[in-house]
Amino acid sequence: MNDVYEVVKVPAPVLKQQADIIGTVDGAIEKQLSKMLETMYASKGVGLAANQVGILNRALVMDVTQQGEERGQAIYMINPEIIWESEERSTYQEGCLSIPQQYADIERPASVRVKYLDEKGAAHELLTNAEENLLLNHCVQHEIDHLNGRLFIDYLSSIRRNMMVKKVQKLVKQDQHVL
Numbered sequence: 001m002n003d004v005y006e007v008v009k010v011p012a013p014v015l016k017q018q019a020d021i022i023g024t025v026d027g028a029i030e031k032q033l034s035k036m037l038e039t040m041y042a043s044k045g046v047g048l049a050a051n052q053v054g055i056l057n058r059a060l061v062m063d064v065t066q067q068g069e070e071r072g073q074a075i076y077m078i079n080p081e082i083i084w085e086s087e088e089r090s091t092y093q094e095g096c097l098s099i100p101q102q103y104a105d106i107e108r109p110a111s112v113r114v115k116y117l118d119e120k121g122a123a124h125e126l127l128t129n130a131e132e133n134l135l136l137n138h139c140v141q142h143e144i145d146h147l148n149g150r151l152f153i154d155y156l157s158s159i160r161r162n163m164m165v166k167k168v169q170k171l172v173k174q175d176q177h178v179l
């Protein structure tokens with residue numbers, strides 16, 4: 001059994017908070033990232049941001065290439081920043097480990113350029129393209145939103161948003177181990 005974090009669910013205040021810049025990329029951060037990745041795989045997610053495990057630093061993990069039980073290509077991002085976005089938009093039905101069993105079509109820029117550091121502190125850029133990889137394009141923007149205290153349900157009407165939060169609260173009440 002791998003060591004995993006507990007995934008925080010709405011309406012936890014930590015999900016609405018801005019995460020802090022990581023000043024030094026050290027062994028502790030690398031450990032946090034690998035534990036976040038194990039948590040993400042255990043929860044069958046494709047992305048996880050630090051806020052979702054109750055940590056307010058700018059770290060996220062993604063793997064949009066996994067297939068079933070097979071692990072794919074994990075991406076670790078530290079201090080990710082969107083430095084360019086397209087006018088063109090794309091739509092994808094998003095879900096979130098912090099908002100279990102709730103889904104909605106979300107519209108975002110169809111292409112973004114993201115600057116980030118990897119787990120060793122090396123600088124990288126990722127250019128997404130919805131036509132080539134719709135999931136990656138939405139996932140990276142969804143996870144960066146988390147670091148800014150923003151959830152996909154914040155793009156919906158308040159009526160729809162409140163309904164989803166209530167449903168999650170009910171689910172959590174019924175089963176403490178809900179995914």
Ligand SMILES: [Zn+2]
Nearest residue numbers: 095096097098
């Ligand atoms: Zn999420």
